[in-house]
Amino acid sequence: MQQQDLFSVPCEIEHENVQLGSVQDTLSRWLDSKTIRPLDYAFAEFCWQLDPAATEAVLFAALLSRMLADGHICLDFSLSSAQLETLFAEQDERLLIRALLAELDFEHLASAGFVTREPNAHAAPLVLQGSRLYLYRYWNYETEVAQFLSQRLRQPCAVGEGFVQQLNNLFPAGTTNSTDWQKVACAMAATGNFTLITGGPGTGKTTTVVRLLALLQEQAMREQQRPLYVRLAAPTGKAAARLTESISQQIAALPVTEAIRDSIPAQVSTLHRLLGSLPHTRDFKHHRQNPLLLDVLVVDEASMIDLDMMHSLLQALPEHARLILLGDKDQLASVEAGSVLGELCLHAEQGLYTEQTRAELAALCGMPVSHPQLQPGDARHTIEQRTVMLRDSRRFAGDSGIGRLAAAVNQMDVRQAQELLQTPSAELAYLQLTSAVAAPLKELIISGYQAYVHILQQERPAKTAELDEYQEWAARMLRTFDEFRLLCAVRAGDFGVQAINRLAETVLRNAFALDEGAWYEGRPVIITRNNYGLGLMNGDIGIAVKVPDGSGDTALRVVFSQAEGESQVRFVLPSRLTEVETVFAMTVHKSQGSEFNHAAVLIPERDNPVLSKELLYTGITRAKHRLSLLEAGRGVFAQAVKTKVSRNSGLRSALAVVSGAGG
Numbered sequence: 001m002q003q004q005d006l007f008s009v010p011c012e013i014e015h016e017n018v019q020l021g022s023v024q025d026t027l028s029r030w031l032d033s034k035t036i037r038p039l040d041y042a043f044a045e046f047c048w049q050l051d052p053a054a055t056e057a058v059l060f061a062a063l064l065s066r067m068l069a070d071g072h073i074c075l076d077f078s079l080s081s082a083q084l085e086t087l088f089a090e091q092d093e094r095l096l097i098r099a100l101l102a103e104l105d106f107e108h109l110a111s112a113g114f115v116t117r118e119p120n121a122h123a124a125p126l127v128l129q130g131s132r133l134y135l136y137r138y139w140n141y142e143t144e145v146a147q148f149l150s151q152r153l154r155q156p157c158a159v160g161e162g163f164v165q166q167l168n169n170l171f172p173a174g175t176t177n178s179t180d181w182q183k184v185a186c187a188m189a190a191t192g193n194f195t196l197i198t199g200g201p202g203t204g205k206t207t208t209v210v211r212l213l214a215l216l217q218e219q220a221m222r223e224q225q226r227p228l229y230v231r232l233a234a235p236t237g238k239a240a241a242r243l244t245e246s247i248s249q250q251i252a253a254l255p256v257t258e259a260i261r262d263s264i265p266a267q268v269s270t271l272h273r274l275l276g277s278l279p280h281t282r283d284f285k286h287h288r289q290n291p292l293l294l295d296v297l298v299v300d301e302a303s304m305i306d307l308d309m310m311h312s313l314l315q316a317l318p319e320h321a322r323l324i325l326l327g328d329k330d331q332l333a334s335v336e337a338g339s340v341l342g343e344l345c346l347h348a349e350q351g352l353y354t355e356q357t358r359a360e361l362a363a364l365c366g367m368p369v370s371h372p373q374l375q376p377g378d379a380r381h382t383i384e385q386r387t388v389m390l391r392d393s394r395r396f397a398g399d400s401g402i403g404r405l406a407a408a409v410n411q412m413d414v415r416q417a418q419e420l421l422q423t424p425s426a427e428l429a430y431l432q433l434t435s436a437v438a439a440p441l442k443e444l445i446i447s448g449y450q451a452y453v454h455i456l457q458q459e460r461p462a463k464t465a466e467l468d469e470y471q472e473w474a475a476r477m478l479r480t481f482d483e484f485r486l487l488c489a490v491r492a493g494d495f496g497v498q499a500i501n502r503l504a505e506t507v508l509r510n511a512f513a514l515d516e517g518a519w520y521e522g523r524p525v526i527i528t529r530n531n532y533g534l535g536l537m538n539g540d541i542g543i544a545v546k547v548p549d550g551s552g553d554t555a556l557r558v559v560f561s562q563a564e565g566e567s568q569v570r571f572v573l574p575s576r577l578t579e580v581e582t583v584f585a586m587t588v589h590k591s592q593g594s595e596f597n598h599a600a601v602l603i604p605e606r607d608n609p610v611l612s613k614e615l616l617y618t619g620i621t622r623a624k625h626r627l628s629l630l631e632a633g634r635g636v637f638a639q640a641v642k643t644k645v646s647r648n649s650g651l652r653s654a655l656a657v658v659s660g661a662g663g
Ligand SMILES: Nc1ncnc2c1ncn2[C@@H]1O[C@H](COP(=O)(O)OP(=O)(O)OP(=O)(O)O)[C@@H](O)[C@H]1O
Pocket: 182, 199, 200, 201, 202, 203, 204, 205, 206, 207, 208, 246, 394, 395
């Protein structure tokens, strides 16, 4: 029988009144209903060509490929069928999925010509490990990440003489007996080659790491007469720029000698630049055979690192180097597959420290390590011994509306969150919208953006002014534009990022007489794809401005913040920017790594699968001083607070296996 015929053979799966039909029919139906993407269909077809008889496995291949698009690393058959069923709108298809899973036989699945249970001995496109089905590539990333981490977890570092004294100098004893978690984090990071420091906004992650670097440099200078080679990195340009600014401030405030201060770098690279991205490939200049040249690497905003990037990072790290990951475990996970920080920090609140860890940290810090949330751990909890959570926000006072709302959302406490929203304060405003063109939203757009338009229109340098005056003006405008942002939960619909951007353009054009046309002066844009030629990265933001063209006239250019290592803003021809979008409004996903004095989060009129407590928490915590929450549909906010994102992965199991510890 020819392959095409086999693809049309009806499958035997039958459940109540549901019949699968041929694999080809089923996949075509799923494609037509947009449940799977053309890519998933093509992958399933490729698998089917390898084993035309493995009908169910072909369908699972399509579903697995589809699930990667939602950030899952694998398809986990131990979970309820609900996860797969939610992919389908039609009840018949849901019943079909239920039937497929009810009849699932792992032996049979593993016998498919494109599935292997022993990937080390026999590579195949799909890997079955216990109840998890992987694409080979992701299985490989996950296994190797677990191995790299496990090796690092086994490398303790001895602290030098005088460590306790130095630690006490940097973290003077407070007035209360409560544990200083920043000090604990510093002690932990000084005693191992791998440390995870998680904490909400303003809990002092940057402060802690700067003090840690001072401590490590003091020790290195004394013991090796040379400073350590330290590098700092973040996943996006925006996050890197923000950290560069806050690190510089923290270094200046350090109570150490100038030599130590000078030995701490303030410049933060993007991870892509650190690893040396090679255009148009997934590969980097630095890898296992060409590791990075550094002794200490600090990576901020680690929640944004996907599994693929974590794999690239860990394999490029020299064996002796110390890695410190900083991030907020409760934020949205990476856009790409994986939720590495969230998974590794699964027990950060409970600590799960062993007696030994607790005693060692207490001895180094000169205080007990205690907190009502802490629970005892044991030898199985390897990653937990290298994880610390900063628990006190230094930015938000205990009664801060933004801080309390973020905490309530994080704890999925709908009642508390709603109570806070109903209590007006200088920090927090809640608006119920009846339509996307409602007056309060228009007013918010005008008040939020009038300061940057003022600079654009009223503070423009004279035509005869030097270039550096224009650069200073443009830089000020970029900074001011970043003080306010509309954050949308979704892209489409009346309250999606596209419609809100169109609305903002109309409102601002009417209010401030901005020019017409696709490229008008004042148009803010966001880069949507890395442009290596121009040195502009996905997420970089620029504003179109008229600047002197050298012949006495003006020309429209788009101004972007200075590139890494440069001191001046850059002007780029609009025609060279092909992958850009207007950015009065941006998605919460895109806003990760950024902060705004005032953020306005828009919740759409209808529930949507992307609405979750992680998305709300991330949006809310982008606001430094003022948050406006605008809800279009009643109950949508409450539903989102009750929805938690979970991503399938076997990283923790893989780590337990390679560490020789149980679950
Ligand atoms: N131990 C401390 N004592 C006093 N102030 C502190 C302490 N730690 C941090 N701060 C202050 O609290 C603020 C937030 O600290 P920091 O920037 O280190 O937090 P973060 O967790 O890195 O913040 P972000 O969420 O922006 O990444 C800063 O103004 C910092 O100077």
